[in-house]
Amino acid sequence: MTGAALELVCPAGTPASLRAAVDAGADAIYLGFRDETNARNFPGLNFSRDELAEGIEYAGSKGVRVLVAINTYPQAGNPGPWRMAVDHAASLGAWAVILADIGLLDYARRNHPDLRRHLSVQASAANAQAIKFYCDEFGVKRVVLPRVLTVDEIARINGAIEVETEVFAFGGMCVMAEGRCLLSSYATGESPNMNGVCSPAEHVHYEERDGQMVSRLGEFTINKFREGEPAGYPTLCKGRFRACNRESYLFEEPTSLDVSNILPALMDAGVTALKIEGRQRGKAYISQVVSTFRRAVDAAARDERPVADDLSSITEGGRQSTGAYEKGWR
Amino acid sequence: MSDGPKLTLGPLLFNWPAEQVGEFYSRIAELAPVDTVCLGEVVCPKREPLLGETLAAAAAELANAGKEIIWSSYGLIADDKEMAATRDLADSCDGLVEANDITALPLLQGRSHAIGPLINVYNEGTLQWLAARGATRVCLPPELRREAIAQLAESAGETELEIQVFGRMPLALSARCYHARAHGLHKDGCQYVCDKDPDGMPVDTLDGEEFLAVNGVQTLSHSIVELSAEVDDLLAMGISRFRLSPHHIDMAAIAHVWRGLLDGNRDLPRARRIIQAVAAFAPPSNGYFYGRPGAELVVH
Numbered sequence: 105m106t107g108a109a110l111e112l113v114c115p116a117g118t119p120a121s122l123r124a125a126v127d128a129g130a131d132a133i134y135l136g137f138r139d140e141t142n143a144r145n146f147p148g149l150n151f152s153r154d155e156l157a158e159g160i161e162y163a164g165s166k167g168v169r170v171l172v173a174i175n176t177y178p179q180a181g182n183p184g185p186w187r188m189a190v191d192h193a194a195s196l197g198a199w200a201v202i203l204a205d206i207g208l209l210d211y212a213r214r215n216h217p218d219l220r221r222h223l224s225v226q227a228s229a230a231n232a233q234a235i236k237f238y239c240d241e242f243g244v245k246r247v248v249l250p251r252v253l254t255v256d257e258i259a260r261i262n263g264a265i266e267v268e269t270e271v272f273a274f275g276g277m278c279v280m281a282e283g284r285c286l287l288s289s290y291a292t293g294e295s296p297n298m299n300g301v302c303s304p305a306e307h308v309h310y311e312e313r314d315g316q317m318v319s320r321l322g323e324f325t326i327n328k329f330r331e332g333e334p335a336g337y338p339t340l341c342k343g344r345f346r347a348c349n350r351e352s353y354l355f356e357e358p359t360s361l362d363v364s365n366i367l368p369a370l371m372d373a374g375v376t377a378l379k380i381e382g383r384q385r386g387k388a389y390i391s392q393v394v395s396t397f398r399r400a401v402d403a404a405a406r407d408e409r410p411v412a413d414d415l416s417s418i419t420e421g422g423r424q425s426t427g428a429y430e431k432g433w434r
Numbered sequence: 435m436s437d438g439p440k441l442t443l444g445p446l447l448f449n450w451p452a453e454q455v456g457e458f459y460s461r462i463a464e465l466a467p468v469d470t471v472c473l474g475e476v477v478c479p480k481r482e483p484l485l486g487e488t489l490a491a492a493a494a495e496l497a498n499a500g501k502e503i504i505w506s507s508y509g510l511i512a513d514d515k516e517m518a519a520t521r522d523l524a525d526s527c528d529g530l531v532e533a534n535d536i537t538a539l540p541l542l543q544g545r546s547h548a549i550g551p552l553i554n555v556y557n558e559g560t561l562q563w564l565a566a567r568g569a570t571r572v573c574l575p576p577e578l579r580r581e582a583i584a585q586l587a588e589s590a591g592e593t594e595l596e597i598q599v600f601g602r603m604p605l606a607l608s609a610r611c612y613h614a615r616a617h618g619l620h621k622d623g624c625q626y627v628c629d630k631d632p633d634g635m636p637v638d639t640l641d642g643e644e645f646l647a648v649n650g651v652q653t654l655s656h657s658i659v660e661l662s663a664e665v666d667d668l669l670a671m672g673i674s675r676f677r678l679s680p681h682h683i684d685m686a687a688i689a690h691v692w693r694g695l696l697d698g699n700r701d702l703p704r705a706r707r708i709i710q711a712v713a714a715f716a717p718p719s720n721g722y723f724y725g726r727p728g729a730e731l732v733v734h
Contacts, residue, residue: 179557180558183557206554207563210559230537231512233537234535238536253609280606281607284510285605285607290603290729298556298577323727324639325639325640345646347612347635348616355610433609
């Protein structure tokens with residue numbers, strides 16, 4: 105052993121996925137309640153209060169912690185659902201809550217001082233000063249870092265703060281500063297911050313036109329695919345647009361984030377935990393990704409070369425990227 | 435200036451040549467009936483060194499013309515240089531500073547400050563927490579609907595609330611520069627290509643629909659938020675400040691229309707016609723106000 109293994113924080117959109125992640129070797133599970141209080145507010149996903157109680161019990165029996173994401177921004181005039189979510193997470197014995205909104209952080213600190221608070225990526229704390237602010241004001245114990253930072257920048261941040269950091273390791277990748285992107289609501293009226301959704305399915309439609317498949321979000325064409333070309337989901341920032349007289353994936357190609365090749369660098373940078381994206385994914389996907397990362401994280405902790413597991417079959421567009429972690433991305 | 439509702443000219447978001455920036459603010463000082471002008475680079479720290487002297491001169495000229503000056507912070511503060519520049523701004527400025535990133539807040543502790551639209555203020559809890567720490571003005575994020583604005587106004591107490599009523603809406607920030615990327619360049623060697631588009635680079639869909647506008651690391655709406663028809667509603671809620679976001683057009687004319695609206699001139703069709711004629715480069719929208727997609731125009 106050359107160092108403590110990175111903690112593996114894994115998603116669960118359903119009780120079945122929670123069990124799959126626990127059984128595949130997760131150290132912690134993050135999940136949300138079945139309403140607008142979490143940033144994956146998709147139909148058929150997430151947990152009732154009773155399901156959370158059962159999930160915490162199952163995870164606890166295997167030594168796995170449960171974190172509850174309450175990381176949308178409470179609606180003006182309607183704080184009830186968000187405060188109740190914090191209250192329930194506390195009373196059911198969740199290990200931590202993951203919050204973004206200042207008002208809600210303040211509520212949790214005052215009403216549940218012993219409930220561990222993590223700062224959601226949706227708060228977009230991208231430097232040591234911002235992180236210190238959230239720690240000083242709200243007693244935050246861990247910060248999920250925005251996906252705008254390079255590994256070098258992460259190392260400098262960890263050198264300057266007292267609390268733990270968690271970084272995204274695998275799955276869908278936001279190219280914008282999280283929590284500060286209104287593209288989805290500009291096209292659909294619904295956004296991650298307000299509704300816990302991005303480019304929501306009820307605003308997506310596909311049309312066949314001149315031998316092409318056209319994907320649309322609200323009133324806007326997001327992409328066109330020739331026959332035989334796989335038609336990806338029209339997430340707005342992964343669309344093809346025309347700018348400078350050229351058609352291109354202007355913001356980002358439909359790639360997935362994958363840091364399995366840079367785990368030693370992340371350990372050296374002082375990162376505590378890795379977060380796998382995908383509360384909307386099924387349990388087979390969760391099992392495969394979690395078990396692969398379990399092996400990779402353990403190998404890295406033994407100072408062995410990363411296991412060459414190929415996750416490309418399950419990544420978006422079959423393509424992987426280390427995203428903003430490498431400066432060339434910018 | 436009147437004691438009633440106030441007009442604010444937001445920070446210039448685009449990369450214009452320094453000379454043009456100087457001329458723009460001279461014209462504002464001379465001709466535009468705005469009460470407050472926000473100065474400072476908000477979008478990209480790389481542009482700032484080119485502007486320092488020009489903005490200092492503009493500040494003097496505007497103050498001389500009776501305008502209140504606010505200095506706006508960067509919207510996304512990530513590296514040490516950006517951090518140091520923000521600290522300098524907070525230290526050197528004796529007027530009001532507008533925080534556009536949470537990072538600026540600890541630097542402004544213990545003194546009055548403003549909160550810009552790039553900080554997430556969605557509810558009373560956050561608004562009151564910020565007010566208790568010295569925020570005296572808050573410009574709300576663009577995606578809030580009417581009901582949310584009204585709720586916030588009700589709980590705002592002494593804090594002045596501001597709404598952007600004209601200009602392209604700030605929709606996203608990124609570590610990546612899309613202007614550079616569109617030109618086949620990298621952020622570190624961007625050649626300042628964002629200066630080619632004084633109102634942002636048009637981003638169209640593959641069907642040729644106009645959609646977004648890229649401004650370096652920032653993405654803006656293609657449409658221009660235009661809330662002249664909503665002025666009575668906003669005033670009745672208690673909104674006391676109205677923000678015009680600068681474009682490469684006759685902003686003094688836009689300011690005159692809005693000064694008229696705030697002073698009780700209710701010829702709304704005329705106001706709308708002038709605004710659309712002066713800002714003819716993009717269509718108006720007001721969808722967010724009505725809980726609709728931000729790109730929409732709801733007509734009554």
